[in-house]
Amino acid sequence: MATLTEAAPTASGKPKEKKSQEEIYTEFQQLRNQQRNLVNNLHTIEMDLREHRTVIDTLKTVDADRKCFRLIGGVLVEQTVGAILPQLEVNRSQLEKLVDEGKEQISKKGIEINAYKDEHNISVRGQEAAPAAASSEKDAGDDKASGNRNVLVGNL
Template identity: 50%
Template sequence: MAKSTGKSGKPKSSEIFAGFQNLRSEQRQLANKISELEMDLNEHKIVIETLQAVEPSRKCFRMVGGVVVERTVAEVLPELEVNKERLPQAIQALNEQLTRKGQEINEYIEKHDIKVQRGSENPTEVSQEDAPAKTNVLVASG
């Protein structure tokens, strides 16, 4: 798929901005997934603590893929413990991906000479003398 470029063969500012926004979106998705898995881990810990005090033959219900399934505590508890052991590994892998994504964003910023401004500074207040001629300015809110 060919990208449209300016007259000088370089990507347009709008394409650079879209690429940056895409990278930031991927970074946010990774952070959200990490947060979700950390909440799942805490829930697993609470449920395991609760079920350990219950007799193994007691009936319990578990949500599997949006469907409530009836099982016994003896069947569910080992599955929950295995999941609890795997969640930290998944969280660690996602944290590594998040770190790599941050490095990728930093490299993208350097490659395209992007100056990121936070919402506190109005981009129209930047004087032309202060900014280099080939600098892309990106204003991020929040």
């Protein structure tokens, strides 16, 4: 007579059910998509931060009584440089904090993805071959160090 064995209980006392390959793949793709979204958001914030720095550097060279315009929520507002500059500096510091938090979230998501990969023995195609290929290219590149450097030369 055959007996059915239950899945091993987890720390919470509930039996851990084995996931199908499709479920594992779907969850892994969701994690990777979440990380991509975090990276895209970080790039947007970094771009805003660069714009703020450029505007602040430009406005510091201008007279504080000079009028300037600022777009706030789709509405163009006229103020003086002296009134807008402190607001921009506050926004810049907040954006810098957001960038730091974003980098931390991306790092945590990467750790989560790696743990998921290890837990489910997932290997990404080309990832294991890449370090070996890079080292072989490096060895081959030493032989032709003065050779192909992807330089575009025009006729004079």
